[in-house]
Amino acid sequence: MFTIEKKYSPILVILFTFLIFNCSGTDTPKTPSLLDKEIDFVKTLGGSKNESARSIINTTDGGYAVLGYAQSMDGDLNNKTDESFDYWLLKFDTNNNLLWQKTYGGSDDDRGNSIIETQDGGFAILGSSKSSNGDVSTNNGFNDFWIIKTDTSGNISWEKSFGFSGADDGISIIQTNDNGFLITGVLDVTASNGQGNTKQITTKRHAGGDYWAIKLDTSGNIEWSKFFGGTFTDTSYGVVQTNDNDYILVGSSDSEDVDINNNKGVYDFWVIKISETGSLLWEKSFGGSQADEARGITKTNDGNFMIIGDTRSSDKDVSSNNGAADFWIIKMSSNGNLIWEKTFGGTSFDAARSITKTLDGGFVITGNSRSSDIDVDSNNGQNDAWIIKIDNLGNLQWEKSVGGTSVDLAYGAIELNDGSVIVVGDSSSSDLDIIENKGFTDALIFKIK
Secondary structure (H helix, E strand, O other): OOOOOOOOOHHHHHHHHHHHHHOOOOOOOOOOOOOOOOEEEEEEEOOOOEEEEEEEEEOOOOOEEEEEEEOOOOOOOOOOOOOOOEEEEEEEOOOOOEEEEEEEOOOOOEEEEEEEEOOOOOEEEEEEEOOOOOOOOOOOOOOEEEEEEEOOOOOEEEEEEEOOOOOOEEEEEEEOOOOOEEEEEEEEHHHHOOOOEOOEOOOOOOOOEEEEEEEEOOOOOEEEEEEEOOOOOEEEEEEEEOOOOOEEEEEEEOOOOOOOOOOOOOOEEEEEEEOOOOOEEEEEEEOOOOOEEEEEEEEOOOOOEEEEEEEOOOOOOOOOOOOOEEEEEEEEOOOOOEEEEEEEOOOOEEEEEEEEEOOOOOEEEEEEEOOOOOOOOOOOOOOEEEEEEEOOOOOEEEEEEEOOOOOEEEEEEEEOOOOOEEEEEEEOOOOOOOOOOOOOEEEEEEEEO
């Protein structure tokens, strides 16, 4: 009797071993290269009505400040006299403790959208106001741009309203290189009857909403104002000042005339560069044949710009779409040329709302997601707040969803010195990641580390 010795090729042994290890479980990590991030805390702030946190900034003392709006008179709200919406400003220290809070407004609807820390250590906050009493000195009709300058403790130094008889919504603010301010948003050109350009009523054919840029001095006095757009809807959401003292505004447009020369289809990312005196230097449209809406812009370390928003397209400038709507990120040169673009999301609706540069030259992008596949690891129900971190080449480094079974949205984020990220938004949930709901909608603040 004898035995037959079986001999196998070394290559076959290696392949067999590889297959055993890779098929030993039914589930493999979806994105094994991504950093594993944890939720450090989740807070909801508000009362029995509606609150929202819309914007967050680092402060020079190592803490942060949050702007939004509040309707409630109870719960976490102090010294609020009625249930109309007011601006709501909250200041936190380095340990995430609330130091103080302030509300600003009148007896009508006043909602804060954007906050910056000013050179003197105070704050400038911008939004929209329908009031003409309380903290609001004037109202020109329906919504006005309403800007408040405060000291370091949130006390009003001055406030100004700008607008005409229609819905004029202040959305974004920056402090300019001359220590003045540029405030941008939407002008209802139909209601203004062509007013809104300094010292002239336009003779061009405009209608509906246009980008509106207002340059203010350090005391809030108008130096110039200009509007840009076409005969449909043009909404400005973000602005930066360039190294040559001009400005780039981004938003969305479904116009294809007047100031818009190359509409790609339905809504586009519409990007304009204007001079430091408000003259239109160039304009660019980016997108595909469906709706593409830009929501934010920031400078990159190499002198270019990152613009974020959401896309429903999968053609023309948009190379791919995972389904429904995705985060869409484009890198643009200082001359307005597309360098590269990327989409992130799953097979449902994902919409980006803000972008912030991080210490390593990458970017944190916030928004909301209904997906639970492809780039999105999980979904707790309806919209979750969704945050992604990309490097300077647009590679996804990590992503995180936070929410409950109701609607949870993220509008802004900052990176702290230790690399953790604070995110703000609003929530209607009271389960899963959201421990408590105090009313209809609460301001949402959470930390990722």
